[in-house]
Amino acid sequence: MRYTLIGGSGVLLDMLAFLLLHNSAGMHEQLANALSTTIGITNNFVLNARITFDRRDRIVVRFLRFYAVGMTGILLTNLLFLLFTDSLGIDANLVKAGSLPLVLALQFVLNRKWSFA
Structure with a gap:
């Protein structure tokens, strides 16, 4: 639940x-x-480190891992832009909004298993 609320603030x-x-x-x-994703990643890292996972050790290593996971979201969304916006002409705002549930699910799994393990 905390991850979802914090994730929501990052998404916003x-x-x-x-x-x-x-x-x-x-x-x-x-x-x-x-x-924009970097802004969300930074927000979410700070809040998740303090609240969701309560991990304050190895903060630089954890942030680098968290950001690396965030890069998967940046890459995935950019691929979706290439496919849907550049190739099919779908509005970039819709593609960005539509990519968020998929990106968030992927990042949650990766962060839980790697960034805050």
């Missing part, structure tokens, strides 16, 4: 940053995705 930050960077600033969706 990620989506808001993406919308601002892509729609308002005109940044390409893949760069906007990398930056």
